[in-house]
Amino acid sequence: MQSLTRKILMCLTGLFLCFFLIIHLLGNLQLFLPAKTAQLQFNAYSHFLSGNLFIKMVSYVLYASIILHALYALVITMKNKQSGGSYKTDNRGRASKWYSRNMGMLGTVLLVFLIIHFKNFWYEYKFGVLPMDANGNKDLYTLVVTTYQEGWYVVIYVIAMIALGYHLLHGFFSAIRTLGVFHPKFVRWIRYFGIGYSLMISLGFAIIPVYVYFLNAK
Amino acid sequence: MKLHLKIWRQKDKNTQGKLVDYWLEDVNPHMSFLEMLDTLNEKLVLSDEMPVEFDHDCREGICGQCGVMINGLAHGPLKNTTTCQLHLREFKDGETIVIEPFRSKAFPVKKDLKVDRAAFDRIIASGGFVSVNTGQAPEANSIPINHETAESAFDSAACIGCGACVATCKNGSAALFTSAKISHMAKLPQGKEEREHRVLNMVHQMDNEDFGHCSNTEACEVECPQSISVLNIAQMNYEYNRAKVLKK
Ligand code: HEM
Ligand code: FES
Numbered sequence: 001m002q003s004l005t006r007k008i009l010m011c012l013t014g015l016f017l018c019f020f021l022i023i024h025l026l027g028n029l030q031l032f033l034p035a036k037t038a039q040l041q042f043n044a045y046s047h048f049l050s051g052n053l054f055i056k057m058v059s060y061v062l063y064a065s066i067i068l069h070a071l072y073a074l075v076i077t078m079k080n081k082q083s084g085g086s087y088k089t090d091n092r093g094r095a096s097k098w099y100s101r102n103m104g105m106l107g108t109v110l111l112v113f114l115i116i117h118f119k120n121f122w123y124e125y126k127f128g129v130l131p132m133d134a135n136g137n138k139d140l141y142t143l144v145v146t147t148y149q150e151g152w153y154v155v156i157y158v159i160a161m162i163a164l165g166y167h168l169l170h171g172f173f174s175a176i177r178t179l180g181v182f183h184p185k186f187v188r189w190i191r192y193f194g195i196g197y198s199l200m201i202s203l204g205f206a207i208i209p210v211y212v213y214f215l216n217a218k
Numbered sequence: 219m220k221l222h223l224k225i226w227r228q229k230d231k232n233t234q235g236k237l238v239d240y241w242l243e244d245v246n247p248h249m250s251f252l253e254m255l256d257t258l259n260e261k262l263v264l265s266d267e268m269p270v271e272f273d274h275d276c277r278e279g280i281c282g283q284c285g286v287m288i289n290g291l292a293h294g295p296l297k298n299t300t301t302c303q304l305h306l307r308e309f310k311d312g313e314t315i316v317i318e319p320f321r322s323k324a325f326p327v328k329k330d331l332k333v334d335r336a337a338f339d340r341i342i343a344s345g346g347f348v349s350v351n352t353g354q355a356p357e358a359n360s361i362p363i364n365h366e367t368a369e370s371a372f373d374s375a376a377c378i379g380c381g382a383c384v385a386t387c388k389n390g391s392a393a394l395f396t397s398a399k400i401s402h403m404a405k406l407p408q409g410k411e412e413r414e415h416r417v418l419n420m421v422h423q424m425d426n427e428d429f430g431h432c433s434n435t436e437a438c439e440v441e442c443p444q445s446i447s448v449l450n451i452a453q454m455n456y457e458y459n460r461a462k463v464l465k466k
Contacts, residue, residue: 002421002422002425003421003424003425003430003431003432004421004454004455004458004459005462006431007431007432007455008459076431079430079431080388080389080390080391080430080431080433082323082428082430083322083323083324083389083390083391083428083429083430084322084323084387084388084389084390084430085320085321085322085323085325085385085390086321087287087290087318087321088224088226088237088316088318089287089289089290089316089318090290091289091290091291092290092291092292092386092388092437092441094291094440095386095435095436095437095438095440095441096435096436096437096440097435100433100434100435100436101388101433101435103433170434173434174433174434177434177448177451177452177455178434178455179455179456179459180452180453180454180455180456180457180458180459180460181452181456182401182449182450182452182453182455182456184449187449187452
């Protein structure tokens with residue numbers, strides 16, 4: 001496989017994940033509703049998603065994207081490590097942003113986070129035993145809220161979202177470059193859009209556990 | 219001015235090299251960096267030592283033959299400058315300067331500061347040309363090209379092939395070099411004819427030479443003596459994706 005084909009795979013899987021994050025965040029915004037409404041609505045929403053055939057297909061694309069993205073990240077990063085030179089005195093860092101040089105490290109943080117995140121919610125919802133809410137839906141809401149009562153989990157979550165923010169800040173722009181957009185005006189627009197997108201996504205996801213933590217701390 | 223040099227000395231491709239200390243007592247700040255190395259070599263030859271080998275040719279910043287890592291920066295502290303166009307006035311009196319060869323897996327060190335950049339030649343040979351019939355030179359204006367297109371193609375063609383992009387890239391990627399040639403050709407009507415073959419062959423050759431992937435850190439453009447734009451890389455990606463989609 002040629003190097004640019006590998007990059008296209010990174011780019012398409014990464015962009016799919018970027019798209020998914022928007023939907024995921026919009027769904028999570030329901031957690032901001034008053035507790036009673038939030039519980040019923042969030043659980044009904046989760047029930048709807050897990051029962052829908054279309055969503056089921058999308059979820060397989062999602063699993064495949066995460067796995068392929070992480071796999072090709074490993075292949076690409078290893079090859080790059082071998083190809084790049086090292087110097088006794090190295091000041092090359094002045095020419096680029098630290099996060100653009102450490103996508104593999106940021107991605108590893110995300111992978112570790114994803115494992116924790118899947119175990120906490122996805123695994124429990126699909127394979128664990130959850131109590132039912134008043135409408136007879138699995139009570140994912142209460143699981144989420146109790147999880148965010150743990151201070152250390154909120155800290156992990158926020159750290160992961162910082163890593164996500166930087167990964168996206170470079171990743172989104174890089175993906176569009178990999179697609180081959182070379183018109184200077186659109187390149188500029190996409191860079192601004194990418195900054196806004198990365199900020200919204202990382203802040204949006206980070207605020208939820210912090211909000212829930214302080215809401216219930218009182 | 220006085221200088222303390224730490225220079226990479228390596229006997230040949232297969233020998234382990236090391237940094238060796240040299241001191242120059244009385245150099246003129248208006249000397250170019252290469253003249254400073256000439257001065258050192260003169261001293262070394264007179265004391266029966268092997269001179270430091272380094273590549274150079276035009277010494278006017280146009281050929282791309284020179285190029286070393288100076289204090290961990292390709293072509294030294296000035297941005298968008300070749301090593302031969304760098305002058306000692308950019309350094310402080312008494313400063314320690316570390317000089318190493320451009321490094322990457324695709325650029326093996328031949329001796330001291332000289333590296334083998336033939337990988338670049340093989341990339342060009344794999345597609346960096348347009349096929350024309352031999353015979354009389356064709357009439358220059360028979361193919362209309364507007365001024366903006368000609369200028370833009372020339373900006374891409376301005377790459378001097380020094381290898382600073384590869385040396386600066388943490389991945390040792392040759393994306394800027396290869397893409398400059400690909401988009402130079404893709405921008406011109408003469409080059410459009412063979413564009414699919416060209417991009418696929420050149421990318422294939424680039425991979426065969428053990429260059430890394432492009433992570434789009436954009437460090438290459440910052441250090442490039444000719445300020446070759448990273449948008450060339452974007453255009454190469456476009457040409458590549460287009461060729462892949464259209465491939466029969
Ligand atoms: C599973 C953990 C992850 C790992 C190990 C990882 C690793 C990487 C690496 C190493 C790169 C850079 C490739 C290069 O240097 O060219 C990259 C690029 C990218 N990543 Fe991730 N990543 C992960 C998760 C994610 C997530 C969750 C998203 C989005 C929501 C994402 C979106 C992107 C995008 C858009 C790119 C740019 C692709 C390109 O350069 O063309 N990644 N990832
Ligand atoms: S010697 Fe020709 S560019 Fe430096």
